[in-house]
Amino acid sequence: RRRQRRAAAEAQVARDLPAASDARPAEELLHELQVHQIELEMQNEALRQAQIDLEASRDRYADLYEFAPVGYLTLDANGMIAEINLTGATLLGTDRKQSLRRRFTSFVSPEGQDRWMLHFLDAIRRDGRSALELVLKRGDGSFFDARLDCMPVKVATKVGADDAAIRIALTDVSEGKQAEARRLDYARRQRDTLVREVHHRIKNNLQSVAGLLHRELGRFVEHNPRLEAAISQINAIAVVHGLQSVAPDEAIGLCNGVKSICESVASLSRRPVHFHMEGGHPDACPVRVENSEAVSIALVVNELVFNAVKHSPHDSVPTVSLSTDGGSAQLHIRNALTAAHAFDIDTGAGLGTGLRLVRSLLPEQGARLTHALDEEGFLLTRLDLMAPVVMKQDQRSGESA
Numbered sequence: 165r166r167r168q169r170r171a172a173a174e175a176q177v178a179r180d181l182p183a184a185s186d187a188r189p190a191e192e193l194l195h196e197l198q199v200h201q202i203e204l205e206m207q208n209e210a211l212r213q214a215q216i217d218l219e220a221s222r223d224r225y226a227d228l229y230e231f232a233p234v235g236y237l238t239l240d241a242n243g244m245i246a247e248i249n250l251t252g253a254t255l256l257g258t259d260r261k262q263s264l265r266r267r268f269t270s271f272v273s274p275e276g277q278d279r280w281m282l283h284f285l286d287a288i289r290r291d292g293r294s295a296l297e298l299v300l301k302r303g304d305g306s307f308f309d310a311r312l313d314c315m316p317v318k319v320a321t322k323v324g325a326d327d328a329a330i331r332i333a334l335t336d337v338s339e340g341k342q343a344e345a346r347r348l349d350y351a352r353r354q355r356d357t358l359v360r361e362v363h364h365r366i367k368n369n370l371q372s373v374a375g376l377l378h379r380e381l382g383r384f385v386e387h388n389p390r391l392e393a394a395i396s397q398i399n400a401i402a403v404v405h406g407l408q409s410v411a412p413d414e415a416i417g418l419c420n421g422v423k424s425i426c427e428s429v430a431s432l433s434r435r436p437v438h439f440h441m442e443g444g445h446p447d448a449c450p451v452r453v454e455n456s457e458a459v460s461i462a463l464v465v466n467e468l469v470f471n472a473v474k475h476s477p478h479d480s481v482p483t484v485s486l487s488t489d490g491g492s493a494q495l496h497i498r499n500a501l502t503a504a505h506a507f508d509i510d511t512g513a514g515l516g517t518g519l520r521l522v523r524s525l526l527p528e529q530g531a532r533l534t535h536a537l538d539e540e541g542f543l544l545t546r547l548d549l550m551a552p553v554v555m556k557q558d559q560r561s562g563e564s565a
Contacts, residue, residue, distance in 0.1 A: 451554045464547070
């Protein structure tokens with residue numbers, strides 16, 4: 165390029181100087197100076213153009229950096245904000261000057277502080293990129309969901325050494341998360357509607373079966389006890405599906421379930437059963453039955469209440485009382501006996517097939533059944549239910565108290 169400038173300069177001097185056949189040494193020196201001057205002017209013009217191009221490129225880079233659709237931050241080794249673009253400052257809801265030399269942790273939600281510090285310490289030491297989703301706090305105190313794409317870098321310090329730092333691409337993902345939450349909520353509501361409809365149809369079908377069996381009562385008197393037991397069990401299962409068809413998440417309120425079973429047994433046997441809810445109304449029951457155990461517990465309660473009616477004199481009224489403390493429940497059944505009975509919960513002896521069914525249906529964990537005779541000779545049956553069989557009404561399956 166220098167040779168090109170030299171040739172161009174000499175050509176320009178040749179055009180400007182008059183033709184001479186015998187150039188003198190002074191004229192040669194003048195010629196050389198003129199060539200050099202023009203060469204410098206051309207070089208200066210090239211430098212000015214390069215500076216203009218560089219400034220234009222810098223301006224384009226500044227625009228790209230400042231107004232990029234994501235926030236860019238540089239954090240030093242202490243987690244202080246060393247650089248931030250306008251988008252980043254806008255996302256954080258703060259003035260850029262005020263955010264410089266400020267700890268990035270001041271923008272992290274309280275529950276995310278530990279996760280951020282662990283990630284920062286790891287990101288500044290690793291070689292590759294890393295990403296993290298956090299809830300960040302804006303300058304006005306509001307929160308938003310953010311994705312942080314981090315990359316370790318080296319930055320020059322005042323003393324000339326390179327120091328460790330990380331650069332962050334900051335993105336607000338709140339809208340995407342909200343859209344996904346709306347989609348999941350819609351899918352859940354659609355699923356719940358379908359499931360409740362299925363439970364409703366199952367309940368209706370079970371009630372139809374129970375009705376057909378009920379019509380057979382009396383045809384063969386010797387089969388009445390077995391038919392009544394079968395009808396009672398079907399009704400108990402129908403109770404579960406009936407409650408699941410109206411519950412928001414198929415949650416079975418224990419109190420309403422026990423109350424409905426007592427009413428079903430009383431209707432089938434044409435015998436009164438007195439149900440009492442300790443400390444409140446069944447609709448306000450604070451515990452629910454875990455969904456996977458709902459049918460088993462309903463059948464167990466049904467058998468216990470049904471046996472209490474079946475083995476008590478016709479002029480007596482079995483009582484069923486239920487108490488809860490929020491995380492567990494105690495079901496007490498008290499009934500007179502038509503005759504002295506010896507029973508054994510472990511062997512199933514004494515109360516026939518009902519007790520054996522109860523023993524087979526009781527969950528291994530979360531349920532305990534005991535029997536005793538009180539001073540008046542009444543049979544006292546107690547069913548204790550606790551986690552994981554029952555839980556607080558506002559808990560979903562799989563969650564702990």
